[in-house]
Amino acid sequence: MIEVQNIYKTFLVPHRVEALVNVSCKVEAGAVVVVIGPSGSGKSTLLRCLNHLETADSGKIIIEGIDTLDPKTNINKLRAEVGMVFQSFNLFPHKSVLENITLAQKVVRKRTKKESLEKAFSLLNKVGIKDKANVYPDQLSGGQQQRVAIARALAMDPKIMLFDEPTSALDPEMIGEVLDVMKNLAREGMTMVVVTHEMGFAKEVADRVIFMDMGAIVEEGTPEHFFTNPENQRTKLFLSQIL
Amino acid sequence: MNQPAIMKKSNKSASYYAWVGVFFLSLAILIGALYYSTIKIDYVWRWYRIPQYFAFKEKIDIKSQVTGRISEISYQKGEALIVVKTDGEDKTYAVPEGDIKVSEGEYVNHGYVLAFYEKWKPGILIQGLWLTIEVSIISTLLGILIGLIGGLARLSSNPAFKWASITYIEIIRGSPLLVQIFIWYFVLGTLINTILDKYGISPIPPLWYGVAALACFTGAYVAEIVRAGIQSIHRGQVEASRSLGMTYAQSMRYVILPQALRRILPPLAGQFISLIKDSSLLGIIAIRELSKATREIVTTSLQPFELWFVCALLYLVLTFTLSMFVQYLERRTAV
Numbered sequence A: 001m002i003e004v005q006n007i008y009k010t011f012l013v014p015h016r017v018e019a020l021v022n023v024s025c026k027v028e029a030g031a032v033v034v035v036i037g038p039s040g041s042g043k044s045t046l047l048r049c050l051n052h053l054e055t056a057d058s059g060k061i062i063i064e065g066i067d068t069l070d071p072k073t074n075i076n077k078l079r080a081e082v083g084m085v086f087q088s089f090n091l092f093p094h095k096s097v098l099e100n101i102t103l104a105q106k107v108v109r110k111r112t113k114k115e116s117l118e119k120a121f122s123l124l125n126k127v128g129i130k131d132k133a134n135v136y137p138d139q140l141s142g143g144q145q146q147r148v149a150i151a152r153a154l155a156m157d158p159k160i161m162l163f164d165e166p167t168s169a170l171d172p173e174m175i176g177e178v179l180d181v182m183k184n185l186a187r188e189g190m191t192m193v194v195v196t197h198e199m200g201f202a203k204e205v206a207d208r209v210i211f212m213d214m215g216a217i218v219e220e221g222t223p224e225h226f227f228t229n230p231e232n233q234r235t236k237l238f239l240s241q242i243l
Numbered sequence B: 001m002n003q004p005a006i007m008k009k010s011n012k013s014a015s016y017y018a019w020v021g022v023f024f025l026s027l028a029i030l031i032g033a034l035y036y037s038t039i040k041i042d043y044v045w046r047w048y049r050i051p052q053y054f055a056f057k058e059k060i061d062i063k064s065q066v067t068g069r070i071s072e073i074s075y076q077k078g079e080a081l082i083v084v085k086t087d088g089e090d091k092t093y094a095v096p097e098g099d100i101k102v103s104e105g106e107y108v109n110h111g112y113v114l115a116f117y118e119k120w121k122p123g124i125l126i127q128g129l130w131l132t133i134e135v136s137i138i139s140t141l142l143g144i145l146i147g148l149i150g151g152l153a154r155l156s157s158n159p160a161f162k163w164a165s166i167t168y169i170e171i172i173r174g175s176p177l178l179v180q181i182f183i184w185y186f187v188l189g190t191l192i193n194t195i196l197d198k199y200g201i202s203p204i205p206p207l208w209y210g211v212a213a214l215a216c217f218t219g220a221y222v223a224e225i226v227r228a229g230i231q232s233i234h235r236g237q238v239e240a241s242r243s244l245g246m247t248y249a250q251s252m253r254y255v256i257l258p259q260a261l262r263r264i265l266p267p268l269a270g271q272f273i274s275l276i277k278d279s280s281l282l283g284i285i286a287i288r289e290l291s292k293a294t295r296e297i298v299t300t301s302l303q304p305f306e307l308w309f310v311c312a313l314l315y316l317v318l319t320f321t322l323s324m325f326v327q328y329l330e331r332r333t334a335v
């Protein structure tokens, strides 16, 4: 479960940008929340604040009952519980698919080689590319790379998964295979926060949709609410552009 | 590297070969002109004198350690056994056949030369070359260590580390190596050795001040190379590894540095080739590396032309070997 209370984040370099302005939201255990909004509205920043790739300036972020902005909190431990999938995959290019998935298991979770390999194979099976175990990332298609990235994050047995536009860098024909993996994950009960413009995905598995603009949450509700009668003027405008 | 098809085809025209000819002709003229001018000043080339500075045969005497009479000299498998009969126990010497100075029945005193053998010894050039290699290897290893720490400190957000690194890099890069060697030897060396002497500890030999100067000098450049290498790795790599829960150190060790290393290998090789050449400056603080050794022989042998060419050639062999080795590493680490 995630609780975000009144967080602010301002970037000063290269120039002053108020990326998050008084943002509060809640993601219950097992819920799937989709975040939408125009480019530069602060979606990535919100996600990155959740696992401390950025540190919120003020406010409170409580994950699984732990106050993550408390300086005494072990951030590395927290991050192992919160998986993240990036728009640009960010696989380790010098390591094979298998090594990508086993590395953090070994050095962070301290699993044995055998345990981590078993985990890796079962996850590769789950994301549907077990035949690519010994291949290097640059030999995979974008969709395959993103599925490996999801497997890599899942290997840590996270309680929460964050997805930052996981399909935006993909060719259209590969979007489906990645979304399918994410849908399965949602059905298994994973707590997920997904920044995406794939409204089909939102319709199918999201419990709630959050619309952000200019660093603030403008509107929040069920997918039906967004598709049938969005209230805010900016929401309407945005949805008319992407649907 | 894939070359475009156009480049691969060897469709060389006649003018191409003409220019190849021009190149070799110019080279020949240059060497010829050099040779001709040395003849003009009555310089006598004596290449045959050079090998002795690489290796020479030393004559080693085998002396009797007892007084007595040679009772027997027997030969077997190219070796001769000389038995010296004394009042007490007999003594047998095994010596190489052919170089025996005594005969059976002869009376020998203690210290009398029975025979001698010859042994190959490394000449002064080889000794100098070896010292150059030794100094270069130690300084390279220390330089890598210093450079790695310096580069990471340079990227640190902690001002103490960051500013220390910047200060170090700027000071080293902003002053001549020769001056740095003098400071290490005449300032720091004097200080340290005097203090050590006060506590009755034997002084550190100049070699180590030379190594320190070279290592610190190289370290500063390596630090900048390491910094640039790490910065060239996409930010997403750090973020991906940190988001998996890796610490800064783990992410550096398993993700960033292995990727950075591949990129910094070529500039690093250039730096270490410079280091080998710069080690020639250590001669000024009485370290007998290759160029100091050459200078010494030049003053005694009066064959400067041959010796300096040989010296340059030996450096070339070292640097060329290193660059071959690095190319091999590059090929091995490429995915």
Ligand SMILES: Nc1ncnc2c1ncn2[C@@H]1O[C@H](COP(=O)(O)OP(=O)(O)O)[C@@H](O)[C@H]1O
Binding pocket: A011, A012, A013, A014, A017, A018, A019, A037, A038, A039, A040, A041, A042, A043, A044, A045, A046
């Ligand atoms: N590391 C950063 N440094 C400076 N400005 C940033 C940084 N990250 C994001 N921003 C700025 O914050 C705003 C929100 O960015 P972001 O969260 O990436 O938006 P979104 O993901 O919704 O497109 C943008 O104006 C962006 O330029």
Ligand SMILES: [Mg+2]
Binding pocket: A043, A044, A045, A164, A165
């Ligand atoms: Mg974004």
